[in-house]
Amino acid sequence: MKVIKIDKQNWTGGIDKSRENYQIFGPVKDKEHFVFKKLNLKEYPDMENALSVLSPKSILFPQSEKILAASLDESQDDHHIMKRVATDYSPRAVIGIMPCDAKAVQLVKLNFDTDDYRDPYWCDAYEATTFVGLAVNKPSIYDFTLSMGSGPFAEEGLDVLLVDCKDHFLAKVLSEKGDAFLKASGFTSEADADKSAKLINEIKNQAEKAIDAEKVKTEKLKEKSLLELHGASFWEDLSFSCINCGTCTFVCPTCWCFDIQDETKGKKAVRFRNWDSCMSPLFTLHASSHNPRAEKVQRVRQRFMHKLKYFVDKYDQGTMCVGCGRCVVHCPVNIDIREICNTMNSYEAEQA
Amino acid sequence: MKNPYMPYPVRIDDIQIATEDRSLKTFKFVFLNKEDEEKFSYHAGQFAELSIPGKGEIPIGIASSPTEKGFVKFTVFKTGVVTSYLHDMKAGDIMGIRGPLGNWYPWEMLEKGKNIVIIGGGFAFTTLRSSIIYMLDPANRSKFGNIDVIYGSRSPGMLLYQNELFEWEKRDDINMNITVDGTDDPDWKYNVGFVPTIVEEKAPKADPDTYAIICGPPIMIKFTQPVLEKLGYRDDQIIMSLENRMKCGIGMCGRCNIGKELVCRDGPVFTLEQLNMTPKEY
Numbered sequence: 001m002k003v004i005k006i007d008k009q010n011w012t013g014g015i016d017k018s019r020e021n022y023q024i025f026g027p028v029k030d031k032e033h034f035v036f037k038k039l040n041l042k043e044y045p046d047m048e049n050a051l052s053v054l055s056p057k058s059i060l061f062p063q064s065e066k067i068l069a070a071s072l073d074e075s076q077d078d079h080h081i082m083k084r085v086a087t088d089y090s091p092r093a094v095i096g097i098m099p100c101d102a103k104a105v106q107l108v109k110l111n112f113d114t115d116d117y118r119d120p121y122w123c124d125a126y127e128a129t130t131f132v133g134l135a136v137n138k139p140s141i142y143d144f145t146l147s148m149g150s151g152p153f154a155e156e157g158l159d160v161l162l163v164d165c166k167d168h169f170l171a172k173v174l175s176e177k178g179d180a181f182l183k184a185s186g187f188t189s190e191a192d193a194d195k196s197a198k199l200i201n202e203i204k205n206q207a208e209k210a211i212d213a214e215k216v217k218t219e220k221l222k223e224k225s226l227l228e229l230h231g232a233s234f235w236e237d238l239s240f241s242c243i244n245c246g247t248c249t250f251v252c253p254t255c256w257c258f259d260i261q262d263e264t265k266g267k268k269a270v271r272f273r274n275w276d277s278c279m280s281p282l283f284t285l286h287a288s289s290h291n292p293r294a295e296k297v298q299r300v301r302q303r304f305m306h307k308l309k310y311f312v313d314k315y316d317q318g319t320m321c322v323g324c325g326r327c328v329v330h331c332p333v334n335i336d337i338r339e340i341c342n343t344m345n346s347y348e349a350e351q352a
Numbered sequence: 353m354k355n356p357y358m359p360y361p362v363r364i365d366d367i368q369i370a371t372e373d374r375s376l377k378t379f380k381f382v383f384l385n386k387e388d389e390e391k392f393s394y395h396a397g398q399f400a401e402l403s404i405p406g407k408g409e410i411p412i413g414i415a416s417s418p419t420e421k422g423f424v425k426f427t428v429f430k431t432g433v434v435t436s437y438l439h440d441m442k443a444g445d446i447m448g449i450r451g452p453l454g455n456w457y458p459w460e461m462l463e464k465g466k467n468i469v470i471i472g473g474g475f476a477f478t479t480l481r482s483s484i485i486y487m488l489d490p491a492n493r494s495k496f497g498n499i500d501v502i503y504g505s506r507s508p509g510m511l512l513y514q515n516e517l518f519e520w521e522k523r524d525d526i527n528m529n530i531t532v533d534g535t536d537d538p539d540w541k542y543n544v545g546f547v548p549t550i551v552e553e554k555a556p557k558a559d560p561d562t563y564a565i566i567c568g569p570p571i572m573i574k575f576t577q578p579v580l581e582k583l584g585y586r587d588d589q590i591i592m593s594l595e596n597r598m599k600c601g602i603g604m605c606g607r608c609n610i611g612k613e614l615v616c617r618d619g620p621v622f623t624l625e626q627l628n629m630t631p632k633e634y
């Protein structure tokens with residue numbers, strides 16, 4: 001494994017150099033919160049491991065995205081014929097993404113890149129992106145990534161893993177894309193492989209110790225009966241305080257559901273895709289006014305069953321939650337997926 | 353791989369009022385590019401997204417049959433934003449069609465000489481029309497055993513595809529049972545009664561080689577199921593088509609799920625046996 005040493009005094013210079021070939025995205029402080037955004041010249045990613053309010057999913061899956069457009073002007077030959085909207089898919093790098101958020105991208109990929117259909121907007125953005133992760137040296141109390149198939153130093157989905165070693169970063173090169181990015185940034189000084197592996201391991205062990213991996217259990221989710229879990233009586237209690245605000249779905253790195261809406265302006269029609277939320281009753285409302293998930297309890301159950309059972313059964317690749325903790329932090333009524341996961345994992349069907 | 357959100361451009365070739373209250377119209381479309389017609393090759397039971405730039409898209413069952421060439425047909429009930437706009441469009445207008453989408457009735461299995469019982473109610477007869485035309489095609493009829501049809505609506509004027517229904521009545525290779533909830537027409541020659549009642553009276557008894565395909569409003573389905581059970585149909589011999597709210601139609605936007613199944617991609621066609629294994633969120 002190739003490891004590159006980056007002295008922190010060279011960091012911003014390297015980022016600037018990489019801008020010749022890449023658009024740079026990263027976390028920055030916006031008032032008191034952290035957000036992921038496209039960085040302008042002289043803006044640099046904040047490498048403090050702060051948990052951004054929204055996950056970086058919008059870099060591949062914008063909250064609102066033009067997908068098609070058509071002219072409604074009947075004097076045009078191609079009026080009412082929809083065309084793909086031009087979007088900039090030149091190379092981009094996301095710097096400072098947390099390992100669990102990078103894993104989340106891999107889970108979302110299962111949805112957008114399938115054998116039958118390829119979502120060209122998400123996939124083209126994905127292919128254009130280099131993921132430069134920052135290992136989490138000091139996990140927060142909300143971090144339960146180790147229970148969800150990820151971890152503070154997990155490498156899945158990353159092209160480079162940066163490890164903060166006080167006055168320098170050690171950069172583990174995990175793919176060709178990662179190698180190319182480091183070269184384009186002028187970060188080329190190789191560290192001693194054995195020594196750096198040892199150092200990284202020490203920091204990693206320290207970080208992992210800060211998380212209680214036993215606190216959230218998932219190992220029995222797969223063997224549970226889907227219909228029994230769906231019919232369990234605990235959903236009434238668990239959903240009672242939910243106000244269906246949708247916050248949990250918007251902040252989540254793996255929530256991929258979307259709506260499609262058209263707009264017209266003058267003689268131009270545009271088709272958008274927008275984030276949507278299963279917590280909204282409109283999500284499933286039929287034109288006949290029938291609604292299969294009309295009740296709050298059905299919608300709350302949908303969110304957790306999707307993440308912790310339907311996804312588990314459908315893909316056999318673990319849960320559709322990476323344990324970032326965002327929904328736990330931001331839910332206004334303290335609904336906690338960690339508790340719900342444990343409840344589901346330990347559920348025994350009620351005796352008839 | 354092509355962009356699955358991109359509709360094929362089509363021209364409205366013809367619009368027919370389908371029911372006496374004008375709430376349903378049948379639209380015939382032709383593809384602007386001939387090659388798109390081949391790319392849109394479909395099976396009876398599939399649906400498509402009708403796409404009106406600036407208004408939106410609606411999932412609609414394909415009412416024409418794969419054996420009918422040169423056009424595709426859809427019958428649309430006027431109910432909201434897109435369907436109302438479509439009802440006001442004119443022949444010659446340009447719009448789009450995206451698809452074909454979803455699975456279809458299990459023709460591969462049914463074409464091995466199975467007897468088919470088609471049960472439809474109200475305006476959910478569109479993909480059933482497609483299926484009947486398909487089965488009656490001279491190239492296909494011999495692949496099936498008996499074909500029975502039970503189709504009902506509120507009143508005679510609310511039956512879809514009336515001319516075709518009465519033509520099929522006259523044939524001896526399809527056994528039609530048309531019914532209405534009620535009528536004051538003294539010349540009405542067919543049945544009067546709700547679909548479940550007529551199913552009980554007229555549908556063939558169960559047999560290992562007989563399959564029922566049901567489409568209709570939830571209330572009709574609810575009361576028809578026990579009748580079929582009484583007649584001895586097993587859950588895997590009862591085939592249904594669901595209509596959950598949809599957007600993408602390709603299994604990505606997430607709204608049409610019943611448990612881990614996505615109605616747009618794993619369905620819309622399911623057997624009752626399959627539905628019994630999913631949460632009842634339809």
Ligand SMILES: Cc1cc2nc3c(=O)[nH]c(=O)nc-3n(C[C@H](O)[C@H](O)[C@H](O)COP(=O)(O)OP(=O)(O)OC[C@H]3O[C@@H](n4cnc5c(N)ncnc54)[C@H](O)[C@@H]3O)c2cc1C
Binds near residue numbers: 286435
């Ligand atoms: C597989 C399938 C086959 C269908 N076949 C037919 C058919 O042959 N004929 C017919 O008349 N209708 C059919 N429908 C129902 C039809 O899709 C809705 O009536 C239509 O989408 C309403 O659109 P609207 O814009 O007029 O209604 P609004 O209520 O104004 O808008 C609702 C929007 O939600 C979306 N939507 C998607 N699916 C549905 C749904 N099931 N119910 C409500 N909204 C939906 C659409 O984007 C629609 O524009 C079918 C639905 C499905 C899922």
Ligand code: SF4
Binds near residue numbers: 241246249279330
């Ligand atoms: S954030 Fe909390 S209150 Fe809001 S929808 Fe999610 S679970 Fe319900």
Ligand code: SF4
Binds near residue numbers: 320322
């Ligand atoms: S469900 Fe909550 S904890 Fe899990 S990935 Fe989504 S936001 Fe993070």
Ligand code: FES
Binds near residue numbers: 597598616617
């Ligand atoms: S309609 Fe989008 S997933 Fe089924």
